[in-house]
Amino acid sequence: MNKNPFNIINSDAPSVKGEAVTERDADKSLEITLRIKNLISSSDIFLFMKGVPEAPMCGFSANVIGILQQMNVPFKTFNILEDYDLRDAIKAYSNWPTYPQLYFRQKLIGGNDIVTELYESGELEELFKS
Amino acid sequence: MPFESVKSLIKENLPDAFIEVEDMTGxxxxLAITVYSDQFKGKMLIEQHQVLMDILKEKLKQEIHAVKLKTLTIEKAREKGLID
Structure with missing residues (x-):
């Protein structure tokens, strides 16, 4: 759980293994990438978050959920605390080190800071209407 | 002084940048880092932040624990009266 308003680089990132990637590893990573793509394609507006909309497990996730509910737009979410493989893989997939992560039409829009800034400037509403 | 090395690192990568670094916790x-650069033109906000996160990647593994970013193009910063 992370309550301070910063982009934290997690120190628990997986260490680089000193062994060659086996075919099995490659299959697994492909499978995980497919899972990520399937998730973010499941709704125009998609949020990877800590916890669930009814009970966010982090202040930042709660804030983004609050914004989406305020805007009254349909969205889907995935609780990354429930899947450690996915939790690390999504960071690599998106080149973004923290959660929550908001996607629109499969494209990463941002975390709490960016989503808040875009919401306050009206750009988020414009984007969702596009 | 880590501020100066953060500033010069950003400046090396974004030579046209106006950079402000603020210590948020003492x-x-x-660090709260504000950067205005025309290298951000045509980029979404997330892409602008990714440019900076990439530049600061090594520092974030070591002496910097966390950053709060604010990015604008120079044009936008002028429009808002943030620079002359």
């Missing part, structure tokens, strides 16, 4: 490892 511990010099939680």
């Amino acid at each position: 511990t010099q490892d939680h």
Whole structure:
């Protein structure tokens, strides 16, 4: 759980293994990438978050959920605390080190800071209407 | 002084940048970084932040614990009266 308003680089990132990637590893990573793509394609507006909309497990996730509910737009979410493989893989997939992560039409829009800034400037509403 | 090295690192990568670094906690490892650069033109906000996160990647593994970013193009910063 992370309550301070910063982009934290997690120190628990997986260490680089000193062994060659086996075919099995490659299959697994492909499978995980497919899972990520399937998730973010499941709704125009998609949020990877800590916890669930009814009970966010982090202040930042709660804030983004609050914004989406305020805007009254349909969205889907995935609780990354429930899947450690996915939790690390999504960071690599998106080149973004923290959660929550908001996607629109499969494209990463941002975390709490960016989503808040875009919401306050009206750009988020414009984007969702596009 | 870590601020100066953060500034010069950003300047090396974005030569046209206006850069401000603020210590948010008094511990010099939680920084609020504001950058105006025309290298951000045509980029979404997330892409602008990714440019900076990439530049700061190594520092974030070591002396900097966390950053809060604010990015604008020079044009936008002028429009808002933030620079002359």
